[in-house]
Amino acid sequence: MSKILERINGSQDVKSLSISELEILASELRQEVLRVVSINGGHVSSNLGVVELTLALHYVFNTPADKLVWDVGNQSYPHKLITGRREPFPTLRKMNGISGFCKISESPYDAFGAGHASTSISAALGMAVARDVRGSEERVVAIIGDGAMTGGMAYEALNNAGALKTDFLVILNTNEMSIAPNVGAISHYVNKVITHPLYNRVKDDLEHWVDRIPAIGHRVVETAHKLEESIKNLLVPGTIFEGLGFRYFGPVEGHDLDGLIKILKDIKDLHGPILFHVVTKKGRGYKPAEERPDQFHGMGPFDLTTGKPLKGSSGKSFSNAFGDALWREAEKDPRIVAITAAMPSGTGLAEFAKRYPKRFFDVGIAEEHAVTFAGGLAAQGLKPVLAIYSTFLQRGFDQVLHDVCLQNLPVIFGIDRAGVVGDDGPTHQGVFDISYLRPIPNLKIVQARNEATLKTILKWALHEEGPVAIRYPRGNVREGLGDDTCRPLDQGGVDVVRKGKDVAILALGDMVYMGLEVAALLEKDGISTQVIDARFIKPLDEVFLERLSKGITKWITLEDHVLAGGFGSAVLEFLQARKISVEFIRLGLPDVFIEQGVREKVWEGFGLSAPLIVQRIKKEFVKAVSSTEKIAYSV
DSSP states (O other), rough: OOOOOOGGOSHHHHHHHHHHHHHHHHHHHHHHHHHHHHOOOOOOOHHHTHHHHHHHHHHOOOOTTTEEEESEEEEOOOHTTTTOOOTTTGGTSSSTOOOSSSOOOOOOTOOOOOOSSSHHHHHHHHHHHHHHHHTOOOOOEEEEEEGGGGGGGHHHHHHHHHHHHOOOEEEEEOOOOOHHHHHHHHHHHHHHHHHHHHHHHHHHHHHHHHHSTTTHHHHHHHHHHHHHHHHHHHHHHHHHHHHHEEEEEEEEEETOHHHHHHHHHHHHOOSEEEEEEEEEOOTTTOHHHHTTTTTTSSSBBBOTTTOOOHHHHHHHHHHHHHHHHHHHHHOOOTEEEEEEEEEEETTTTHHHHHHHHHGGEOSSSOOHHHHHHHHHHTTOOOOEEEEEHHHHHGHHHHIIIIITTTTTOOEEEEEEBBBBOOOOOOTTOBBBBHHHTTTTTTTTEEEEESSSHHHHHEEEEEOOOOOOEEOOOOOOOOOOOOOOOOOOOOOOOOEEOOSSSSSEEEEOTTHOOOOOHHHHHHHHHTTTEEEEOOOOOOOOOHHOOOOOOTTTTEEEEEEEEHHHHSSHHHHHHHHHHTTOEEEEEEEOSSSSOOOOSHHHHHHHHTTTTTHHHHHIIIIIGGGGGGGGSSSSSOO
């Protein structure tokens, strides 16, 4: 007997199924998600938890005409599987494959792209208002998880929606709580009553009739409303949403397909902003994910039988190296505190949290708050360290500028995942932070190439009197390359890791090692190359650079970052300001959003591999020696 999933190519196919067939399809979806993600890596827990909700939404609503806006989008795998992407699903998160998040260009069923949390309600509200302006009739639904509801943007949108009173539905999916049987039963009964079409029709008609009674009508209606709300507030946890102008329904069991479908049918035509609260279980149907939902939030390939990660490259990650260095410094200084925005394990702070729980703060998915909170801690004499992914720090730009740097507060930003991150794609690539941080006064920006450099930089930063941003990449620290030590920062900015006299490569982080590979290849052609770990992006080591220009006049800057406003631009600005003339090549990433793919393959696609860099150097520098044509850039 063929699988039901093989017959599903869109929402109309879902609508043709019976409840029993939908339940079979739910099981097949979980199996396919697990099969592919165990090979490719990706998000497990969140996707297994929303299978029934996904099916119910496509069963009830007329997608893609009706719009489903998934918050973050990392729980959209079942949605993708039933909306025409079943066959390419094995390419999930691979180069030129389908995205691990929603993506407008990928399918008309993806109403809005995302990759960061707390955006769905704002986007869905915008779509609902656009519908009203156009005079069309499609329904708009935002689906948001409890984690994303820790972000202030979600509440800004709720507040605005309550004021506008436009018709649209927010589905709040909580998966970190359980409903006690008695509360659940009462809640189920209350929701069954208040969502029923007959109840709402009679209620609206009665209110309209009573309200027309002179003098007392509106008071009777107000009293009835208060009675209804009082009963609901005793039984269900929707007070805050009612206060923001939403009608609240729930909480209800999020894995009961029949129940979900019935309630969605009942509430889809209600007017005004509606919030429907469902409760699901992360990792539903896969025991390892149910028992360890955080571990299975986002992970690499794993053994499907045991749930254990497949062995990849051994070693310590930069995240854990930073976390280890931080708690060791915290042993010596009680003023050091650590902050994360819902990523304690991802940013390597789990051990810090275990050792110093009163000095560790997880503020939730609230990056703007995290930055200003750190500023407040620093203003009162503590030494706050905010460990945060590069792509997420973008969300707190105004707070970095105004609340920390303008006041020159000693906050340390541990910028994790700086550079190309690989399979998560354009929403997660950390390739813009130098450009948006470099113009900010008072902020010093440095980058580590290995664990020793990271420790040295962190120790130095903790004694600075102003803000410092420390960049480090995704992946493991380098080991066994003869560079387990580094030059102390008090001896100067740069660290010369290979001496040479013909060409100078100024590199950042991982690119230092690529520079060493380039130097080894050039040496075979008799070209002596100096490789310099710049370490400081701001301020540049200007004394060293000026001295370097007197000995070597062929320079390359090498960075895992966009060229626009990046490290190479900083060096170029220095050269222009000092009127120093050198032949100069900036190597980095172009003015595009970087798609998903293995990091080394992404680099290679933009000319960032040792052989390709050697070709570029030979073309622009070596041939220029015997040619009157000016090929390389001169300032």
